[in-house]
Amino acid sequence: MQNSVTVIAPVNIAVIKYWGKRNESLILPINDSLSVTLSTADLCSKTTISADPSYESNQIILNGKEENFENERILRCFEMIKQRALEAESCPKELLDCKIHVDSENNFPTAAGLASSASGYACLVYGMAQLYSLKKQEISDIARMGSGSACRSIYGGFVQWQKGVELDGNDSMAVQIAPASHWPDLNVLILVVNDSKKKVGSTSGMARSVVTSELIKYRVEKCVPQRIHSITQAIKDRDFPKFAELTMRDSNQFHAICLDTFPPCVYMNDVSHAIVSYIHEFNKNEGETKVAYTFDAGPNACLYLPEKYVKRVLSFINHVFPNDNQESVEYIRGTPVELENEENDFSQYIPYAKNSLKYIIHTKVGDGPSIVE
Ligand SMILES: Nc1ncnc2c1ncn2[C@@H]1O[C@H](COP(=O)(O)OP(=O)(O)OP(=O)(O)O)[C@@H](O)[C@H]1O
């Protein structure tokens, strides 16, 4: 009987944002959302789960520190997985009777608006499903119970979370629109502005928006369905300019709703707004849309761009956001990039205050969770 498993799971960054629940305890959203799964080579949660008759209690360690296992969301995921294993008769009963120990680490900042709850809960649920031999079952609905956005990290590539219409949420789950191999050219630069814990978490921020924002109703009814349809088509056609425009528009609308929330949720800061205006200026002057931005519930930017523009965009970012650490390997992390050596023609852009970015992560679209052998 195998009683221990180690798995990794990816981060996903939404291009059409999930913001607002119709049922708080079942984590059912008011709108569909769509995301890109990022490569686990650069950003991931890694979780080891073991079950043993000698364990006296369930335990979870996150980034080396013990957390409370009796957390409602963790317990719900654990109970649902065990229930499914019982029904599927896929798991030895002795294993299901054992307490479990979970040890998880994120190789990127936790609770900083970089979707750690998404990769963290996807990893936990996928790991438990492996431990209990639930190999081929749908588990995105269980990951959703940990954190809504976690359901999308169960799949690689381009993923839609279908909100569903049923009261019990049985039809609210993630589906893969296209695998990572469909559009491997899509690259990602994460501009880390601040990686400390944010003040208003996504859970409470979106709950406040649902109650107080007038605009959120318009977004849900009129904008999101159309955008989901259009961006799915853009992904199928690998149409970057269309994908980019929808992504930027949706990020802007999401933050407009945050400001329409009362009291407002302010996630973007001056540096974030500077990134937005530099990117619009850059795309305009280059004569085509080469790069798109999106911001989750924090100040950090996630840029999507085709591979052939990575060097130029990064050189541009280095010009407008000069940094004392620019030459250090710690500054540009993730998949290595060779910077342009030749003189660039960026003199028309006035640089922003020095050291406004903490570091940059370069990554790509990637696959879903996997077992670490
Ligand atoms: N590896 C992990 N395993 C289990 N739980 C995790 C893991 N990583 C993060 N979490 C949970 O997710 C919480 C952080 O979620 P939160 O929504 O505050 O931030 P975020 O996911 O980084 O940002 P956002 O969702 O806005 O992009 C942590 O406090 C922890 O409870």
Ligand SMILES: C[C@@](O)(CCOP(=O)(O)OP(=O)(O)O)CC(=O)O
């Ligand atoms: C801005 C977002 O990242 C919000 C993510 O919210 P969470 O999934 O963290 O919220 P809960 O379901 O309450 O755990 C947008 C998105 O990922 O779609």
